[in-house]
Amino acid sequence: VSLELSPTAKAILGTLSFSPKSGYEIKAMVDRSTRFFWAASYGQIYPELKRLAEAGLVEGIDDPQGGRARTVWSLTEEGREALHAWLSEPPAVFEIRHEGMLKVFFADSLSPVEQIERLRDMGAVHRRKVEALRGIEAQVGHNPANAVEALEKTGSFTFLILRYGIESNEWAAEWCERTATALESRSPVAERSR
Amino acid sequence: VSLELSPTAKAILGTLSFSPKSGYEIKAMVDRSTRFFWAASYGQIYPELKRLAEAGLVEGIDDPQGGRARTVWSLTEEGREALHAWLSEPPAVFEIRHEGMLKVFFADSLSPVEQIERLRDMGAVHRRKVEALRGIEAQVGHNPANAVEALEKTGSFTFLILRYGIESNEWAAEWCERTATALESRSPVAERSR
DNA sequence: ATTCTCATGTAATTGGTTACATGATTGC
DNA sequence: GCAATCATGTAACCAATTACATGAGAAT
Numbered sequence: 534v535s536l537e538l539s540p541t542a543k544a545i546l547g548t549l550s551f552s553p554k555s556g557y558e559i560k561a562m563v564d565r566s567t568r569f570f571w572a573a574s575y576g577q578i579y580p581e582l583k584r585l586a587e588a589g590l591v592e593g594i595d596d597p598q599g600g601r602a603r604t605v606w607s608l609t610e611e612g613r614e615a616l617h618a619w620l621s622e623p624p625a626v627f628e629i630r631h632e633g634m635l636k637v638f639f640a641d642s643l644s645p646v647e648q649i650e651r652l653r654d655m656g657a658v659h660r661r662k663v664e665a666l667r668g669i670e671a672q673v674g675h676n677p678a679n680a681v682e683a684l685e686k687t688g689s690f691t692f693l694i695l696r697y698g699i700e701s702n703e704w705a706a707e708w709c710e711r712t713a714t715a716l717e718s719r720s721p722v723a724e725r726s727r
Numbered sequence: 728v729s730l731e732l733s734p735t736a737k738a739i740l741g742t743l744s745f746s747p748k749s750g751y752e753i754k755a756m757v758d759r760s761t762r763f764f765w766a767a768s769y770g771q772i773y774p775e776l777k778r779l780a781e782a783g784l785v786e787g788i789d790d791p792q793g794g795r796a797r798t799v800w801s802l803t804e805e806g807r808e809a810l811h812a813w814l815s816e817p818p819a820v821f822e823i824r825h826e827g828m829l830k831v832f833f834a835d836s837l838s839p840v841e842q843i844e845r846l847r848d849m850g851a852v853h854r855r856k857v858e859a860l861r862g863i864e865a866q867v868g869h870n871p872a873n874a875v876e877a878l879e880k881t882g883s884f885t886f887l888i889l890r891y892g893i894e895s896n897e898w899a900a901e902w903c904e905r906t907a908t909a910l911e912s913r914s915p916v917a918e919r920s921r
Numbered sequence: 922a923t924t925c926t927c928a929t930g931t932a933a934t935t936g937g938t939t940a941c942a943t944g945a946t947t948g949c
Numbered sequence: 950g951c952a953a954t955c956a957t958g959t960a961a962c963c964a965a966t967t968a969c970a971t972g973a974g975a976a977t
Contacts, residue, residue, distance in 0.1 A: 580959090735965090
């Protein structure tokens with residue numbers, strides 16, 4: 534069994550596997566990518582980099598830009614091994630905190646109009662996520678028809694996951710709209726039973 | 728603006744809107760239902776019930792079963808108003824921690840075989856979730872074809888959300904399988920570029 | 922007898938965000 | 950000159966899980 538990596542350590546080792554980075558750059562990459570399913574903040578990243586260095590998984594080199602202090606971190610051989618070991622274990626963490634779902638779950642006591650509003654609110658959460666992710670896709674300047682095309686054009690699984698994010702949130706938004714529409718057209722008898 | 732409810736307070740007020748419950752019963756209901764998108768543990772529930780009672784949103788009545796102490800909590804009028812006020816605000820929290828996605832995101836450095844394994848692992852997470860949710864649906868003894876039918880048969884949005892959980896995870900599992908299959912059948916040239 | 926369920930609670934630990942503090946460099 | 954960006958870090962606070970502690974009643 535390999536040593537336990539903290540949640541933030543997993544994100545750090547992974548981002549460093551692409552190229553060496555400063556803590557600031559790690560945060561920037563996370564915010565443009567994994568943030569949608571694996572967040573990390575400065576308050577976690579900087580202390581964790583120190584711990585990973587003590588454990589010998591990363592190595593820091595001072596690389597000031599002019600008078601601006603800066604440390605660039607890269608994976609050591611042990612770090613690369615730890616990343617590969619973690620990547621090879623079956624995934625364990627899968628947690629969701631979805632306030633829109635919770636509100637629909639508790640919608641029984643609301644009026645029919647409010648119930649449908651809650652459902653559309655939940656859909657709007659997913660539509661906004663789609664727009665945010667599409668914005669990122671547009672920035673990198675391609676427009677794949679599907680995930681495999683995204684991977685083949687870019688050579689990176691990061692774009693495959695971006696596609697997954699877009700498509701799954703589109704599916705969710707459509708589910709909400711489809712269900713809201715079906716509820717609106719239910720029999721007036723059902724509508725009255727408030 | 729209404730007073731801020733803690734994450735666990737939202738779950739508590741919501742579950743009590745169906746019927747009065749002990750802390751133990753609140754936990755049991757959460758574990759059978761909202762746990763999949765909004766978890767809560769004893770360490771949060773019991774202290775939060777005390778805080779909600781101090782704030783006047785819930786009311787506890789001692790109701791021992793034999794020599795077994797037990798407090799049954801119910802919503803006060805203020806509690807019902809606070810729940811309705813929260814339900815009427817647009818949802819804010821939407822967070823995901825998805826280790827399977829993170830591993831696929833970092834799969835670039837793996838061999839083609841490992842890459843497809845990671846993708847299938849991610850799909851397995853969703854398949855297991857589908858099975859768990861279908862088990863709950865089977866326990867309550869109906870088999871709806873869609874979410875609106877689930878709502879119409881039971882009269883409760885809790886079953887609509889259960890359907891959403893099943894269908895969204897099915898979609899995700901199928902996306903992974905579809906993508907894994909497409910990757911397997913890519914050109915050998917792409918396969919070799921390890 | 923023993924195990925399971927019902928029942929309440931707390932302490933230790935972990936994980937996380939937010940806000941703050943500081944300061945240099947770059948571009949307008 | 951000013952704002953944005955690059956850059957590092959910490960303190961306060963909030964949220965959450967896990968494990969522990971305790972004990973009664975029910976079922977086998």
